[in-house]
Amino acid sequence: MTAAPTTTATNTAAPALMAQPTIAAARPRPPKSGWGDIGKGLAFLSPWLVGFTVFTIVPIALSGYFSLCDYSLLDPPMPIGLDNYRALMKDQWFWNSMKVTAEYAILALPAGMLVSLGLALLLNRPIRGRAIYRTAIFLPTLVPVAATAMIWLWLFNTKLGLINYVLGKIGIPPVPWLTSPSVALPAMVFMSLWGVGYTVVIYLAGLQDVPAELYEAAELDGATGWRRLWHVTLPMISPVIFFNLIIAIIGVFRVFEIPLLMTNGGPARATQFIAMYVYDNAFLYVRMGYASAMAWIQLILVLILTGIAFWTSSRWVHYQGK
Amino acid sequence: MLLLGGTLLAFGPRPHGKIPPGRVVVSYWEKWSGQEADPMRAVIEDFNATVGKEKNIFVEYVPMATVQYKTLAATAAGVPPDVAGLWPDQVVQYSLRNAAMPLDELAREYHIKPEDYKKVFWDMCRYQGRLYALPTTPAVIVLNYNKKFFYETADKLRAAGLDPTRAPQSIAEFDKYAQALDVYAPGTNRLIRAGYFTMEPTWYDTVQNIWFGGHSWDERTQKYNLLTPANIATFEWIASYSRRMGKQNLVDFQSGLGAFSSPTNPFLAGTVVMEQQGQWMGRLIDIYKPDMAQVIVPFGVEPFLPRVLRPFNYDWGIAAFPSNVPGVKDASYDVTDVLMIPRGARHPREAFEFMAFTQRQDQMEKLCGMSGKNSPLMATSDEYVYSNSNPYIDIYDRLAASPNARANDQTPIYNEALSLIEVAVQQVYLMQQTPIEALTEAQREIDKRLASQDELAAARAAWSSR
Numbered sequence: 041m042t043a044a045p046t047t048t049a050t051n052t053a054a055p056a057l058m059a060q061p062t063i064a065a066a067r068p069r070p071p072k073s074g075w076g077d078i079g080k081g082l083a084f085l086s087p088w089l090v091g092f093t094v095f096t097i098v099p100i101a102l103s104g105y106f107s108l109c110d111y112s113l114l115d116p117p118m119p120i121g122l123d124n125y126r127a128l129m130k131d132q133w134f135w136n137s138m139k140v141t142a143e144y145a146i147l148a149l150p151a152g153m154l155v156s157l158g159l160a161l162l163l164n165r166p167i168r169g170r171a172i173y174r175t176a177i178f179l180p181t182l183v184p185v186a187a188t189a190m191i192w193l194w195l196f197n198t199k200l201g202l203i204n205y206v207l208g209k210i211g212i213p214p215v216p217w218l219t220s221p222s223v224a225l226p227a228m229v230f231m232s233l234w235g236v237g238y239t240v241v242i243y244l245a246g247l248q249d250v251p252a253e254l255y256e257a258a259e260l261d262g263a264t265g266w267r268r269l270w271h272v273t274l275p276m277i278s279p280v281i282f283f284n285l286i287i288a289i290i291g292v293f294r295v296f297e298i299p300l301l302m303t304n305g306g307p308a309r310a311t312q313f314i315a316m317y318v319y320d321n322a323f324l325y326v327r328m329g330y331a332s333a334m335a336w337i338q339l340i341l342v343l344i345l346t347g348i349a350f351w352t353s354s355r356w357v358h359y360q361g362k
Numbered sequence: 363m364l365l366l367g368g369t370l371l372a373f374g375p376r377p378h379g380k381i382p383p384g385r386v387v388v389s390y391w392e393k394w395s396g397q398e399a400d401p402m403r404a405v406i407e408d409f410n411a412t413v414g415k416e417k418n419i420f421v422e423y424v425p426m427a428t429v430q431y432k433t434l435a436a437t438a439a440g441v442p443p444d445v446a447g448l449w450p451d452q453v454v455q456y457s458l459r460n461a462a463m464p465l466d467e468l469a470r471e472y473h474i475k476p477e478d479y480k481k482v483f484w485d486m487c488r489y490q491g492r493l494y495a496l497p498t499t500p501a502v503i504v505l506n507y508n509k510k511f512f513y514e515t516a517d518k519l520r521a522a523g524l525d526p527t528r529a530p531q532s533i534a535e536f537d538k539y540a541q542a543l544d545v546y547a548p549g550t551n552r553l554i555r556a557g558y559f560t561m562e563p564t565w566y567d568t569v570q571n572i573w574f575g576g577h578s579w580d581e582r583t584q585k586y587n588l589l590t591p592a593n594i595a596t597f598e599w600i601a602s603y604s605r606r607m608g609k610q611n612l613v614d615f616q617s618g619l620g621a622f623s624s625p626t627n628p629f630l631a632g633t634v635v636m637e638q639q640g641q642w643m644g645r646l647i648d649i650y651k652p653d654m655a656q657v658i659v660p661f662g663v664e665p666f667l668p669r670v671l672r673p674f675n676y677d678w679g680i681a682a683f684p685s686n687v688p689g690v691k692d693a694s695y696d697v698t699d700v701l702m703i704p705r706g707a708r709h710p711r712e713a714f715e716f717m718a719f720t721q722r723q724d725q726m727e728k729l730c731g732m733s734g735k736n737s738p739l740m741a742t743s744d745e746y747v748y749s750n751s752n753p754y755i756d757i758y759d760r761l762a763a764s765p766n767a768r769a770n771d772q773t774p775i776y777n778e779a780l781s782l783i784e785v786a787v788q789q790v791y792l793m794q795q796t797p798i799e800a801l802t803e804a805q806r807e808i809d810k811r812l813a814s815q816d817e818l819a820a821a822r823a824a825w826s827s828r
Contacts, residue, residue, distance in 0.1 A: 110818045113438040114459035114705075118825050120818075127814065132807070199618030200626065216617035221792060307613075308788040323431045325778045326455060 103332040111329035124333035137317040145292040147229040156236040160243030178237035189301035221310035246280030278357045385420035392447035395425035401732035409719045419712045442704035444713035450486040462494045463703040472718040482696045482767040483738035495700035497738040501640040502758045503695040505683040511635045529681035543635045553611045558636045567787045571596040572768045575687035579771035588805045597797030625650040641735045644752040672753040680754045692764035
């Protein structure tokens with residue numbers, strides 16, 4: 041066994057050995073100052089920080105400024121105070137798009153949450169071919185939006201579409217899915233369920249984290265399947281439900297591509313969502329200041345709704361260990 | 363960061379390999395891609411090999427979707443293309459904001475004169491007395507009708523006092539043809555074929571007043587005036603089709619229409635007998651329904667058929683859309699693609715050199731001929747008409763040159779007004795509002811918007827002069 045070098049030892053015959061660090065030197069030293077590490081951390085973060093500042097923070101701040109200006113992109117922004125916000129309050133098509141978005145949210149948000157949770161509960165059971173079902177449910181989320189819109193245009197076609205064909209087989213007359221103002225929005229809600237795969241995966245991850253002993257204890261107490269779901273599963277996955285709710289609230293305010301490609305907001309603006317009206321004002325009518333004001337109202341609404349969700353969360357979201 | 367920078371330097375974008383050294387590169391953004399871009403690419407190749415070579419200019423073609431929005435953003439950022447391929451509504455939008463280069467002096471220098479052009483296209487390139495664009499490929503919207511169905515319904519048409527061998531020549535006659543050509547499922551009131559359908563296609567629903575001699579924009583007062591007798595008559599006409607077909611039939615029938623660029627296109631599939639369309643219908647038929655173009659000889663042999671006989675080889679015909687105004691003949695709705703030089707372009711003179719090249723008769727005929735379109739120029743060669751793939755090119759050409767060829771209004775709030783008029787049309791079509799109600803509501807909204815635009819323009823003028 042080689043003797044460990046000491047701090048006092050001198051050995052001219054073995055300079056390499058002398059160069060070895062001493063035990064005392066090898067001992068980690070406390071940092072002289074925390075700022076050095078913070079600096080290194082910031083340096084590593086800098087690509088993201090620069091990107092986030094340049095492409096997110098600055099545009100958000102600028103849009104706040106533009107919302108107080110008359111700005112067409114092609115002219116310099118001219119400050120006009122709160123005129124854009126005042127004009128918005130009197131713009132019937134702004135209120136129409138808010139109404140469309142709200143109606144969609146009221147229908148699509150719970151429908152999406154319930155369907156995805158239901159599917160996750162089913163796929164969490166030990167059924168044959170579970171992996172295939174999981175893959176099949178997730179696959180649609182990988183289809184590009186434009187392709188999805190094209191597929192659904194065909195599915196919704198009254199004469200050639202699969203949906204009306206199936207409905208016809210069970211004696212239901214053809215439904216004019218996208219051309220009737222009263223049906224077009226529900227059709228969009230129905231279509232939104234096509235993309236639940238992503239949410240299902242998150243629910244599945246949450247469901248697999250529920251400790252098995254809780255179900256065993258509930259069973260010993262004589263809890264039925266429904267009671268186990270209500271008293272064990274749902275409280276245990278409530279943080280996941282909460283996360284999905286927040287994402288869904290943000291999502292409904294961003295609905296844009298699908299109605300743009302499928303109905304362009306029609307018929308008679310029955311599917312003109314707020315994001316579409318912002319886009320039209322910004323680029324089609326070159327009213328960037330007005331569109332920015334709308335975008336800020338949209339942002340404030342999202343903040344209020346997510347704030348309410350957070351505020352109520354202490355009553356229904358249960359975190360393990362708390 | 364260093365690693366990223368190094369990687370970008372090593373593998374990042376390089377200048378285009380085929381650009382000959384020492385040339386000024388003119389960047390040209392255009393909406394056409396794929397096969398649609400081939401005609402313009404051919405013109406650019408000619409330019410780069412001749413005038414470009416001589417004057418050290420190289421035009422680089424950059425195809426892109428939503429070119430109007432990207433040009434807008436790039437112009438705002440101060441890095442626009444040298445040439446942008448846009449539409450006439452951008453002529454007003456850009457020139458109002460001093461974002462397009464006036465071309466009058468350069469046009470004079472290059473001997474580009476208004477009398478060389480069909481007036482409707484030249485006027486689209488100008489705004490408030492100045493020239494901001496030059497035309498490329500035009501669109502002329504006319505009546506397309508399925509001759510086969512006319513012949514098949516000949517007895518019914520004759521019984522209604524109509525001639526099955528020609529297109530209708532007045533709106534009243536058109537309505538009779540349309541009704542006679544409608545087909546309902548036996549024993550039901552379910553429409554399965556429409557003689558004419560208001561929303562097929564939906565693209566021109568806002569300009570139907572052209573056929574009634576109506577105008578939405580009053581050039582003299584610089585105001586919108588929707589509640590004119592001609593505009594009301596237009597909306598009544600739209601409502602008459604909805605009333606006749608019934609609301610349920612409207613939405614059911616529209617919902618069953620196929621996609622435009624496909625064999626299920628309603629005109630090609632025989633679901634709609636008469637519709638308003640442009641020159642592209644010929645190309646669409648060649649691709650998706652070639653049997654509509656081989657009545658006498660097979661499709662492949664058709665180019666050998668004498669020009670005068672070629673229309674007889676087709677199951678489909680075109681004519682001016684009938685006008686409701688007595689004495690008005692050869693009415694059409696016209697648009698054109700345009701070339702503009704945005705503010706801040708780095709090489710405006712070289713850009714115009716290229717634009718002027720595209721306006722030469724031989725180049726314009728190459729561009730429009732390969733696209734199956736007529737030329738915006740007054741002069742057309744016999745060879746061009748003979749070799750054009752569209753058998754009706756001479757009719758399009760005649761209609762575009764007619765004094766009754768109509769373009770979009772040039773207004774400061776064109777796109778917004780159009781959106782509001784479109785809602786009015788849809789509300790009348792869906793029988794949600796009467797024509798007067800819909801027009802009154804649209805008028806009120808447009809007035810509000812125009813007043814706000816005027817106020818802002820005045821405030822901006824005062825603000826700028828401070």
